[in-house]
Amino acid sequence: MSKKTLIVIGNGMVGHHFLEQFTASAAATGFQIIVFGEEKQLAYDRVHLSEYFGGSTHADLAMGTLEWYSEQGIQLHLNEQVTGINREARRVTTSRGSYHYDKLVLATGSYPFVPPITGNDHPHCLVYRTLDDLDAIRTSAEGARTGVVVGGGLLGLEAANALKCLGLEAHVVEFAPRLMPVQLDTDGGALLRRKIEELGVQVHTEKATTSIVDGESARLRMNFSDQSFLETDLIVFSAGIRPQDALARASGLEIGERGGIVIDNQCTTSDPHVHAIGECALWEQKIYGLVAPGYTMARTLSAALNGDRETAFTGADMSTKLKLLGVDVGSIGDAHAQTPGARNIRFNDEQAGHYRRMVISEDGKTLLGAILVGDNSHYDTLLQYALNGITLPENPETLILPESQGGVPALGPDALPETASICSCHNVTKGDICGAIDAGCSDLGSVKAETRASTGCGGCTALLKNVVDNELEKRGVEVSKDLCEHFPHSRQELFHLVKVNGIRTFRALISQHGKGHGCDICKPAVASILATCWNEHILATDHVPLQDTNDTFMANMQKNGTYSIVPRIPGGEITPDKLIVLGQVAKEYDLYTKITGGQRVDLFGATLSQLPEIWEKLIAAGFETGHAYGKSLRTVKSCVGNTWCRYGVQDSVGMAIRLEDRYKGLRAPHKVKMAVSGCTRECAEAQSKDFGVIATENGWNLYVCGNGGMRPRHGDLFATDLSDEALIRTIDRVVMFYVRTADRLQRTSVWMENLEGGLEYLKEVVLEDSLGIGEELEQHMENLVGTYQCEWKTAVEDPEKRKRFREFVNAPSQSDPEQEWTIERGQRRPALESV
């Protein structure tokens, strides 16, 4: 039987998804598939397009591979635009030829709308839709200082962020009175604007551009209808998208009044042999500018081509959750309360920068829509209420109030119905997930592989994990605490085994209590336990192969295989002489030099074989290793304190140095940071550290288990008005208790959150000695402090250990050919790989 021909026009996200669905179905065997894509590249993830500026390549963003296409027997014609459709003859013409079809699928997406403004065809007027567009923006940004985005919607703000990342001063010009007019209301838009302006993007609302002419201080000048103007070097238009329906229009297919190829519930156009899916399609007068509805259309069409008339496209949810320039924004359902009788509940904390609005039905029972700005943590719960019509609690406002004001924690996974949609990109419900688990999936990874949940935009990752964990727990699956396949024990259990049985090597531990030869998970974890228990040099023969490269070579490996050097500068205090030595060494070895946030100096770009020489020089000048590579104490940051500061009440620098000298080198489950402030003004930001010390009139207040970074946590006030000695005794005990009981790679903040009994329990153990181990903890710490050695000093003095630092053991003078350099702002840095 000769095959029929199916032609797909457009190799974008939806076109590709359709091919994935269709080739896996029974009907595929009856068709020869031909795909035309106008872009040079294979279909890629447009949703994450901006990551191209963050360093992702086309290969990272690609949705499939050329091999996959050839395995499926698909004829792929990239860089070949379809120029006409002849529906009578059932042929398409392209820039290179003419082809017959039996079935035709239009997946042509949309194109950016550029408003008809005089001068909009200037070479520095650009759009933001394809990889080629981004290349053009990057080229235009060279030598540019400022950039303007026309359009303050979702994509416009993303483009503004991209301009900012390219180092330009970014402006957003919006015609409407507020940002994201479609998704947000006045208050939400105002808050978003404030936050975005704080990030350095200038927002101009209610501006209608009338013309673009040559500028005086920059390449271009934009004139506005209110007589004002703005000069800029480049302009990115992001004023909305229009369905790419030109081919369909020219061939006489039915087109909507405002564009879009009209389709029915099976994605068929006015011609039964022609179908349309994705952003080019118009369903019940609606265009969907998001990827999830496009995917649903693709699945529907694949089903229809397999003779399934039941599956139908019935519209899609347009809720969105995103982070724009780092600001959370969420919009759900009927955000503008257009349903008759709808009522609003608003929560607006201008201080914290959080705005939340719920739109509820007249009877107060269901959630119709919502707007969130500044904090999306309520999004998942609200979306589930809205999508599944779950009856609202009696006081619905509790859903958006902060917990301290009577807010209720998020909806638990148990409360979700089986039909609740967890992943909208791949249309996976809670029921599908339970099904996958019942069919044998026993962890998150296999559920993802089986259902594809959370492999689209990734927005549902946290929710998915919650559901999976909860379902596994319900089925009595113990979520395994085993370290890895080699040890059926948690880190804490291994710690006890090592300590109680006096085990001193990895080999002894694995042969007595594990199996196999170990891996990169258990080896460093055991090395850390051995170091805490016995404090032997980390380059002792038995320990070398256990360590991460950073520990083995006592320096942090950088992306090109070179290392950084961070000498300890206790409390951030340094003499001019020592500072000069740092400069001299950096100059001699051409090391990139940067001041860290931990009040010391980081020297980058040393090769393996240079490390011992450099350290020899630094040690001779009185420096010690800073352990920037270790899971151990980093720095004790301090403010200048009462020796200089007119507000200071204690010597914060002195205390910081004392603490840093005491705890330096201590191996812990994860890195530990400390800080000391000289008065309550808290200039050292001590409350964001694992251990924060703040001076009082009477002594020191101690805060524990704070954290900065990705998941900031305020330290908990642990004890007040401590004397110097009491402070150190207390920190000794908390640190040791943490080292003994925490999991592998668990920071103190997470340890505290998982500690049964929490802060109160820790106070009992440490301050009241409820377990009777206080003295033992202190004694253990004393031993560690007593056996401290500067690892670099020991290493450079030992020829055997120095041997490890040869780049190539058989060619001492051979330098690494892969290391290429370039000069930036007067210093050497790795050249980015040229592609």
Place this chain on the structure above:
Amino acid sequence: MKARTRWDEVCTVDDLVPESGVAVWTEDGPVAVFYLPHRLPALFAISHSDPFSGANVLARGITGDLKGEPVVASPLYKQHFSLRTGLCLEDDSVRVKVYPVLLDGDRIRLEVPVIQHESIAA
């Protein structure tokens, strides 16, 4: 036609670090040689270049076994490479070069391809 190869001496046993790797320079570029004394065979050699970063770092990764397969973990982005086949366990479209390696007395020899201009001269 069979490509010509040669068994080059690259280092001695004393240069090796038990349970870990060292880098050697060969005519075929940098190679990582691993010595795992608790396995048979105990010697493995793969390219030193990490295909995910392009940096010459694989000798500096942690060795071990996963489901019995001897592996090294890239010190940069932590993918595992089989020391027997060079295959990346996380992404089977990626493979690093593997070199036959043997112990000759106390010398370590690698089988490396003979580069073109030499074979013409020979």
